């Protein structure tokens with residue numbers, strides 16, 4: 493598996509704090525079946541001002557350590573950019589780091605509580621420069637979780653998105669798990685990745701989510717989210733798209749039908 497969203501570089505954001513923690517994360521990832529990680533430290537103006545050069549040299553350093561320690565894991569460069577009005581200008585100035593620096597895919601994070609009003613415009617300006625934005629964990633954004641059609645609108649305009657493996661496994665609660673599954677069911681999600689921050693809590697693991705996805709959506713879709721599209725992203729290739737589905741997922745319709753029965757019986 494290839495993990496396109498992971499905070500493994502030590503000491504440059506709220507991910508791994510030390511090289512020892514990065515090593516522990518690498519061991520967990522290898523054990524889980526991950527062979528390549530896109531290091532995606534946060535870039536948030538005034539909070540994590542990580543430059544392209546900072547990230548590139550940190551990637552070289554950890555790869556050298558992993559090689560010395562015989563850890564069969566490759567780290568490639570990337571970043572997670574908080575959306576802001578000046579993002580497209582920074583891309584034009586050559587200051588941003590796309591997934592594996594291919595110039596094709598850019599991981600973009602929105603605030604948790606809302607969608608800023610400049611979002612669609614900024615994403616479009618990135619696309620005009622030949623870069624496809626990948627929205628990080630839309631299931632954790634309250635607006636997308638509440639109304640998946642907002643993400644569907646962006647997907648129809650060629651915007652990609654990445655759901656987090658921990659969300660699928662219920663690590664952040666039932667509400668986020670349901671939102672994640674709903675977005676996946678709609679066929680508007682392109683990747684599943686760990687968004688790991690540590691060797692405890694949010695760990696670099698995707699195998700459990702992969703199994704769950706296979707059961708719920710079939711092997712082909714699960715393979716596309718966890719293996720094939722991540723491989724295409726780091727190679728700068730065109731992604732495979734799922735079939736966009738309207739309406740509720742079958743299990744949601746069942747819950748809607750049964751809920752009044754349960755409510756009646758329990759009263």
Ligand SMILES: [Fe+2]
Pocket residue numbers: 497498499572628687
């Ligand atoms: Fe992240």
